[in-house]
Amino acid sequence: MVWLFLSFLLSISAKDIRADTYLVNLDDAPEARWRNVIEGKLLQMKSFIKYIEDEVGSGEIMTAAALLKLAHLEESQKKELEGISKLSGFSYNTILVLNFMYEFYSSCTSIVVNTPDHHVLFGRNLDYDYAKYINKLVVEVDFIKNGKLAFKAVTMAGFIGILTGVKPNGFAISLNQRTMHDSAKFWESLSIVSGHTASAFAIRTAFEAKNTYQEAKNYLKNVPLIAGSYFTIGGVNENEGAVITRSRNYAADVWEMNEKRWFLVQTNYDHWLVHPKSDDRYHPAVDIIEKAGEGNVDKGVLFKVLGTPPVLEIDNSTIHSTVMNPYTGELDNWVRIYE
Template sequence: MKTHVVNLDLPPNERWSFLNAYTKEINELIQCYLNDFTGAEFIFEGITAYKEQFISESYVQEIQSIAAICDFSENEILVANLYYDVLKLYFGCTAFATWNGNEMLHARNLDWHTDQNILSTYSMIFDYQRNGKTVFKSVGWPGFVGVLSGVKPQKFAVTLNAVLSSDTPEIALPISFLLRDILENCESFLEAKTRLENTPIICDYLLLLSGTKSNEKVVIERMPKRTSTRASEEDFIVVTNDYKELQNENTGNSNSILQATSCGRFDTATELLQKHEVVEELDCLEVLQNENVIMGITVQQMVFNVHTGKIKLVCT
């Protein structure tokens, strides 16, 4: 899959100029996201005030440059970038980090309901660079300026999993923008961990964070008002879509396949990692592709080598 360079040395309104070749894809993706906001149109009522308070001028200019090449407004593109924070019920995901004796491998299935398979078809790898050198890489889509899955070579990798709690949502920076900020600016596993544990958030999430040492692998469980970090004494750690540390009165929508299968996917991935030697990217993909781990809504399967920054991406 082609990797596109996002040049951070350019002014924000020029960084995504290569997307001029992907207007069709952007239009289809943004429309897909916005279709799912039916019944949640209220978000548009306060989006301008929210943008002025929480979205940096740099991100605003990036979004404006994308609006200039597609059929949607600046606010519509911003709302599409808020997809997780508003509609996390559509997300699943199984992820794990494993130490192979020399390197940390960080793997995940991105499970996201979508029509016509466009999230899989239009997936891209973005290489964010300064002075011609990689700062971090992410897996995403054209028109999406935030990050849900990313790796900072020789530093850390982070991926987002959905979860539900009974905590009241807060007003804060979108999680996809927070992850991009951390990948762009944090210089160590510990710095990233501290920020992910303490930065105010909008809603619930689970974050798998891995570094370059055998003990640098944690799942950060977040609710708007509560935080707990889960470590592992084994060579691996697994996360799906339920809290293991935080007490949670809301067990989720019983009709949601994401919630209903979370424990089964967690147990299967754990058992596979215990029984089988996982030393390279293909071994990780075998776990992700197990029939009891992969889902019908899985759109991306990826493995990050935290040491080298290499990404193995399979779009299903």
């Protein structure tokens, strides 16, 4: 429909850009997998890390790294971080802290919705306080295994976890920070939890080790986490969509699509509670989807939702807007650019 196409065009600013795409071959040695990404984005990484070091201080980074080493990392993940450290010239401690930073300070909107052809579409905005620095690090990555595309992700150079990704003919997942009923602060979280994993690393494991929507959903329901979070997951078939509200050790709730609930919208608040008026992205998103109507939501509608304030953060903190199709594996991503 013409109006849907126009909605899509209007939701994308002339300043917004496509991210560079890189290949990460999982058959390569872990230390070498991210070479092309680091070489392509090294200047942007240096700028961002200098900003973080100036803001936080090297002493705080060292303290954080000592605690973060208690968290669970797969051996291959440790080697990937070591490789990024050597390739970039930054210390392992700095790279480690940056990889956990996204766990605690992001805000997002995630949407999963039935489509007219009886599959699902997945929409997501990633929002972050340092958007004008992080958006320069955004890359799209095609992960290759046994010579074939295994899954795709939108991520940041230097970061090995996944916040937004899709496995063709499998599932799509996005991560939202959970800001309610998880009152422990950043440092308290790390001191309390030993041996748990970061949510973004859990998503990476799901994409590498799980093949179906159900397998990935069950894994994300049960994996021990460092911090509470929301996993939004969509499969290939109609009504295969869920939001998993996670506490550190268990799933507090699993909110699923069904015959009467044809879409889900998740921001950074428990869906069964009242959303604060100061940060209500949920209801504006729901309004646009409901006005489009069941059976009429396509990529254009989702980009309209993602590009409409306040879903598109008016404080210029939205980093990228992404629409994914788990059935086909399509990933359509726009990086938001601010002057």
